[in-house]
Amino acid sequence: MGSLFENMQSVPLNHYIWFCAIIFTIGVVGVLTRRNAIVIFMSVELMLNAVNLLLAAFSVHHNDPSGQVFVFFIMALAAAEVAVGLSIIVMVYRNTQSIDINVLNRLKW
Amino acid sequence: MGTSVFYFVATLSVIFALMVVFAKNPIHSVLYLILTFFTFTVHYVLLNAQFLAVVNFIVYMGAIMVLFLFVLMLLNLNKDNEPNKSALLKIVGIIAGGCLVVTLIGSLKSVAIANPLVLKNPNLGLVENLGKELFGPFMLPFELSSLLLLSAMVGAVLLTKKEEKANG
Numbered sequence: 001m002g003s004l005f006e007n008m009q010s011v012p013l014n015h016y017i018w019f020c021a022i023i024f025t026i027g028v029v030g031v032l033t034r035r036n037a038i039v040i041f042m043s044v045e046l047m048l049n050a051v052n053l054l055l056a057a058f059s060v061h062h063n064d065p066s067g068q069v070f071v072f073f074i075m076a077l078a079a080a081e082v083a084v085g086l087s088i089i090v091m092v093y094r095n096t097q098s099i100d101i102n103v104l105n106r107l108k109w
Numbered sequence: 110m111g112t113s114v115f116y117f118v119a120t121l122s123v124i125f126a127l128m129v130v131f132a133k134n135p136i137h138s139v140l141y142l143i144l145t146f147f148t149f150t151v152h153y154v155l156l157n158a159q160f161l162a163v164v165n166f167i168v169y170m171g172a173i174m175v176l177f178l179f180v181l182m183l184l185n186l187n188k189d190n191e192p193n194k195s196a197l198l199k200i201v202g203i204i205a206g207g208c209l210v211v212t213l214i215g216s217l218k219s220v221a222i223a224n225p226l227v228l229k230n231p232n233l234g235l236v237e238n239l240g241k242e243l244f245g246p247f248m249l250p251f252e253l254s255s256l257l258l259l260s261a262m263v264g265a266v267l268l269t270k271k272e273e274k275a276n277g
Contacts, residue, residue, distance in 0.1 A: 011112045011115045011225060011226055012224065012225050012226070013224065013225075013226050014217070015115070015116075015119075016226070017217050018214055018217075019119045019122075019123075021210055021213040021214055021217070022123055022210060023122065023123065023126055024213075025206045025207075025209050025210040025213070026123070026126040026127060026129075026130055026206070027126075027130075028205075028206050028209055029130055029202055029203055029205075029206035030129065030130035032201075032202030032205060032206065033130070033198070033199045033202035033203065034130065036135055038135055038138075038177065038180065038181055039129075039130075039135055039138050041177075042129060042138055042139065042142050042177065043129070043130060045142065045169075045173070046126055046129065046142070046145065049145075049146065049149050049169070052149075052161075052165075053149060053152055053153070056152075056153060056156050056158050056161055056234075057156060057226065059158075059233070059234075060156050060157070060158070060226055060233065060234075061226055063229040063230055063233065065233055065234075065238055065239055065242045066242065066246075066247075068158055068160070068161055068233075068234055068239055068242075069239060069242050069243055069247050071158075071161055072160075072161070072164065072239070072243070073247075073250060073254055075164055075165070075168050075169070076254045076257065076258060077254070077257065078169075078173065079168060079172065079173060079258065079261075080257050080258050080260075080261030081261075082173050082176055082177070083176070083261050083262065083264075083265040084261050084264050084265055084268070086176060086177070086180045086265075087264070087265040087266075087268040087269045088268060089180065089184075090180060090183070090184070090268075090269050091268055091269065093184050099184065099186070
């Protein structure tokens, strides 16, 4: 495992930032363009993961384990969020027989 | 080998993430998301964050994605009951995303942290090191997160419980 990291030492931090920005943007595009509530949820997970990876990269950059502890907390939070969110989606499906978020457009006003 | 592993895995993650967003069938989206999370696990291993790699593997790929798949199959959706948004809205969304990525990368270009990532402490991401941090300075947030998980569990059970007809 250590030797694997030896090979990685020349990846600039910039490239991690760009990569995470791209993944985050893909998540944003998913939220903006899809109407299926579950797919929107998955795009949010994608955004959370991009942030997690960037936190881990910065933690290595600053040689500070706090960043990785934050990632651990974000994972616990994501688990809680998914449980509550999916139960809300199940409730919405039970009431409207659909998970199209356009059915819920009265929430906009 | 050099750094090509990182670029290879990063390309794979971007491709799979795009497939998540643009797959027609939600089940395919979930499966592609599992692949994306697997590539993220590889990224954590490459950063030598072994604890995070294992947690990502177990919690995200094992628990969260199974929950997604479970709910998706429970909902008994029809073959194709996702009416697509109008093409105009899709194009506007993609343009907005493009603007966001250009803004992010453009603004971070001036920061230019171009020095390579160097692991000063080789056991930074190991369980021992993180456990000392977690049960030292982060003791209170750790205990609070257990409360958060408990309340989320109670909330999920309460939300999905069928309401009694007699009360209404």
